[in-house]
Amino acid sequence: MLENSTLWELKDKKNLLAFSAGVDSTALFFLLIQHNINFDIATVNYGLREQSRDEVVYAKELANTHGLTCHILDAKKLSKNFESRAREIRYNFFQELVKEHKYDNLITAHHLGDRFEWMLMQFCKGAGCAELAGMKTIEPREYYKLIRPLLHVDKSELLKYLNKQTIKYFEDESNLDESIKRNSFRHKHSNPLLKEHLDGIKKSFKYIDEDRDILIGDIKVKNIDDFAYFENSSNSRSNIYAIDKYLKSQGYMLTSNERELLKIDSTVVAGRKFVINQGINFIFIAPFITEELQMPHKFKEKCRVLKIEPKLRPFLYKNEKAFLKIEKLLSAV
Numbered sequence: 001m002l003e004n005s006t007l008w009e010l011k012d013k014k015n016l017l018a019f020s021a022g023v024d025s026t027a028l029f030f031l032l033i034q035h036n037i038n039f040d041i042a043t044v045n046y047g048l049r050e051q052s053r054d055e056v057v058y059a060k061e062l063a064n065t066h067g068l069t070c071h072i073l074d075a076k077k078l079s080k081n082f083e084s085r086a087r088e089i090r091y092n093f094f095q096e097l098v099k100e101h102k103y104d105n106l107i108t109a110h111h112l113g114d115r116f117e118w119m120l121m122q123f124c125k126g127a128g129c130a131e132l133a134g135m136k137t138i139e140p141r142e143y144y145k146l147i148r149p150l151l152h153v154d155k156s157e158l159l160k161y162l163n164k165q166t167i168k169y170f171e172d173e174s175n176l177d178e179s180i181k182r183n184s185f186r187h188k189h190s191n192p193l194l195k196e197h198l199d200g201i202k203k204s205f206k207y208i209d210e211d212r213d214i215l216i217g218d219i220k221v222k223n224i225d226d227f228a229y230f231e232n233s234s235n236s237r238s239n240i241y242a243i244d245k246y247l248k249s250q251g252y253m254l255t256s257n258e259r260e261l262l263k264i265d266s267t268v269v270a271g272r273k274f275v276i277n278q279g280i281n282f283i284f285i286a287p288f289i290t291e292e293l294q295m296p297h298k299f300k301e302k303c304r305v306l307k308i309e310p311k312l313r314p315f316l317y318k319n320e321k322a323f324l325k326i327e328k329l330l331s332a333v
Contacts, residue, residue: 001161002031006149009138013104015039015147016071018094021055024109026169027158028150032107033066039107040069042097044090047077048174055170071097083180088251098144110135111150111158116201117182117190125256130241133205133212141249142223152202154194221246227315227322228285229329232278236263239283243276246285250274267309277309281333284326289314306330 010032017032019025019041032039043059045052056072063070073093078085094106118134139146150158162169178184194201219242221230228246233239240262244254252273254262261268267277275288288311295317303313306327316323 001153001157002035002149003137003152006137006147007035007037009145009147010037010039010105010107010149013038014102015105015107016094016097016101016103017041017107018090018109019043019059020109020172021058021170022109022172023155023158023162023169024111024150026167027162028107028109029062030165030167031149031161040071040101040103042071042073042094044073044075044086044093046075046086048082049172051170051173058168058170083182084253091249091251095144103144105145105147106141107147107149109150110148112152112154112202112205113186113190113194115151115205116194117185120185120189121182127256128237129208130212130216130237131244131259133208136209139245142221152205154198156195156198216241224322224325225319226287227319227325229326230283232281232283239278243283243285247274267311269311275309275311275315277312279309279330282326282329284309284312286312286315286319286322289318293317302327 015032015038017025017029017039019029020043029041041059041063043056045056059072060070062068071093073089075086075089078089097103098106115134119132122131122134135148135151137148137151161167174180175183175186178187215237217233217235217238219230219233219238221228221242230242233242240259243262244259247254247270252271254270258268258270262276262278266279267275269275269288272290273288275286277284291314293314295313299317300313303310303316308316308326308330312326316326
């Protein structure tokens, strides 16, 4: 069920599996064991369901049985924007673990259904090939790789595997709540289509991946702490794709309106969290600082001479390393 190319990326590496005790991550857990892949697990307890305690207990039991480390985060209860806030908490936790324990790879159990849901949702909002293609099996990040070994596998195949092996797993009742947009797409659209056209959908994603690789250039995003930058590729689609990918790694997802603004404006503030400046030679991404700062005349004059976007200046004033880097880049142009 797992592809050799993905197994090769995981062999003899230090891996961390995002584990929820649901169908997807439980199946992936045992598939990794079956292929002798070394890994630890990380799980987040949001405390919203009584079943959550049982899922944490199960995670600990599996880790103990197989000699793995089990990292657990008991998150604070969320009352608003649960989906986006939970994702942010989850990935911040995983990335902290990757940094602290020097994991090479973060493994998630996203499967074909997740990818197809995403594609349909993006299609209905208005999206191009790169957005429709969605997730990649292997995505290099700044200091680790994000690996999704199940993107080519349907959930029905995972359930069949678990039931055949009589492996215990949990069903999250919140997945049945169709007031959540993703759940609605899943039950009304993606699941029926996958059930009827599974082989064709798998083939289509293979073609889409090939097309994306041709259309979207590979851009290397560099970081200095919270400051990110890369060379302007002169291909707006590639630039926006790289911006979107970076912001996702920071727990933020661009809206369709923000994507459109990036096509016409040189500077865009995303979610009042990030300022994105698209210069002729470089693209800069930094946290957006709203507080008014008393910046010295000498600093402001340097920014003026270098033609640094005013919305970037408060962050650069508070972050000398980032300012020195941007000064070096722009002075060399």
